[in-house]
Amino acid sequence: MKAAANPNVESVLQGIQQVVGSCSKEHPISLHEPDFGGTQAWAYVKDCLDSGWVSTAGSWVSRFEQELCSITGARHAVVVSNGTIALRLALHLVGVGPGDEVLLPPLSFVATANAVAHLGAVPHFVDVEPNSLGLCPAALAARLEAIADRREDTLVNRETGRRIAAALPVHVFGHPAEVDQLRTLADTWGFPLVEDAAEALASWRGATHCGLFGSVGTLSFNGNKLITTGGGGALLTNDSALAKRARHLSTTAKHPHPWEFVHDAVGWNDRLPNLNAALGVAQLEDLDRRLDAKLLVVQRYAEVFAELDGVELVGEPTDCRSNHWLVSLRFTAEDPLVAQAARLQLLERAHSIGLLLRPVWTPLHQLPMYMACPAGSLGVAENQASRLLNLPSSPQLVEGWEECSHFS
Incomplete structure (x- = not known):
């Protein structure tokens, strides 16, 4: 993981907005929206x-x-x-x-x-x-x-x-x-x-x-x-x-x-x-175009967050091709409680302006119906669950980017 310091939440929010564009409570941006445009x-x-x-x-x-x-x-x-x-x-x-x-x-x-x-x-x-x-x-x-x-x-x-x-x-x-x-x-x-x-x-x-x-x-x-x-x-x-x-x-x-x-x-x-x-x-029939667009979305998030301490993108595993369904941001503070607090602050701030970010799911073993199930040590899952955040990842985010000046 990158540097352990927590990022400035406003800087993270501004970085996300550079990629997704404008939003509001009346016109929110969700994580991944269906799109049938350009299809049969x-x-x-x-x-x-x-x-x-x-x-x-x-x-x-x-x-x-x-x-x-x-x-x-x-x-x-x-x-x-x-x-x-x-x-x-x-x-x-x-x-x-x-x-x-x-x-x-x-x-x-x-x-x-x-x-x-x-x-x-x-x-x-x-x-x-x-x-x-x-x-x-x-x-x-x-x-x-x-x-x-x-x-x-x-x-x-x-x-x-x-x-x-x-x-x-x-x-x-x-x-x-x-x-x-x-x-x-x-x-x-x-x-x-x-x-x-x-x-x-x-x-x-x-x-x-x-x-x-x-x-x-x-x-x-x-x-x-x-x-x-x-x-x-x-x-x-x-x-x-x-x-x-x-x-x-x-x-x-x-x-x-x-x-x-x-x-x-x-x-x-x-x-x-x-x-x-x-x-x-x-x-x-439109799959290749969607995959290309999603790769552009990932690359632009990576560009935005490359120099920002305290956060990193969850990357594509070695020797793999990911569809990048959801781009995920990881808060890298050493203490998971500190990372969790920063994530909550960003969630509250983002939702207040119509940017519908989501944390990762509650770990399954912490849900009431599965608490008594057998389990090994789950330290990595619990640590990661406290610091992960999903970002808007729809392929249609790239529409209109050619009119934007913040990316070359």
Whole structure:
């Protein structure tokens, strides 16, 4: 981290305003806003309306899945109605069930832990590393050595007696976690890896897209994501049998037949409607432009904060390509309470003028429903959570910059 002194809050605020432009309480600037300008979104949605194919069947669903495969390199993509459902279905597919434990980081949106709990399983929190903010391989290895026993073909937490069923790393803010090392640990200990890549469409570690290191990964297309379908999510996998099972269970486990209703398992009605898929296709066609614009946003924030002591941007991990979904500022004061106080001061000042900055999520193990869950030492996650702040990161921020004089 950079120098430990706390920055002048007004200087930080002025730096942000140099990038985002003017705002007010009446015209606020949010973190990441949807934008359908310059796309074929209206034409594609109108096609759904004109044809009558507006629900979970239709050509746009198939086309959206094909486009996701083309962009990510996945052999299979299965689109569903939101990112939490994608996570729940993915965990179910690899065998997570009631009474199992799933290893995951505490620094994530609540949906990561909720998807585990929805299956009757128990989150087991393991610390993060400060660079990518993702699940720390060294912390995971140490935790497994401390609590895990192999009993015949089952990996068990000797402290709780519960089966350790999977690990669920998260690619935070679009930055790839150290998932190659995590996959090695999963292979060594014999449990599946499911990736929460909700924020990481078009993020890569080396030559592999996030979500494709383990058995299955998931994406989100919520309203604040790089690509939004209003709601929506997807499973990515290279496992053909798993993809086939995902499609079956996400469509009520119904066997195809012209009129008979034959269901062979307890399934869910999870599939994404054709209307939403049409929106997704229109934005995927615009993906490269959005990624280029977001890179410009990151570069301009970096320019602004390069000489300002007490803050730094959370950077792109080495040998990775991040989609830079949310640009994150880190207060670097040695004492996390001092950093937290400066962050609160900036939040209050920014919100008073319509600049809707956000702190990182409350760590999951500090939420009331997850306080009693098993956990290792979480010092890094708690330290980082006290000093992180998300900045406006919409690609459309670059519009009109050519008229500004504060950047060359």
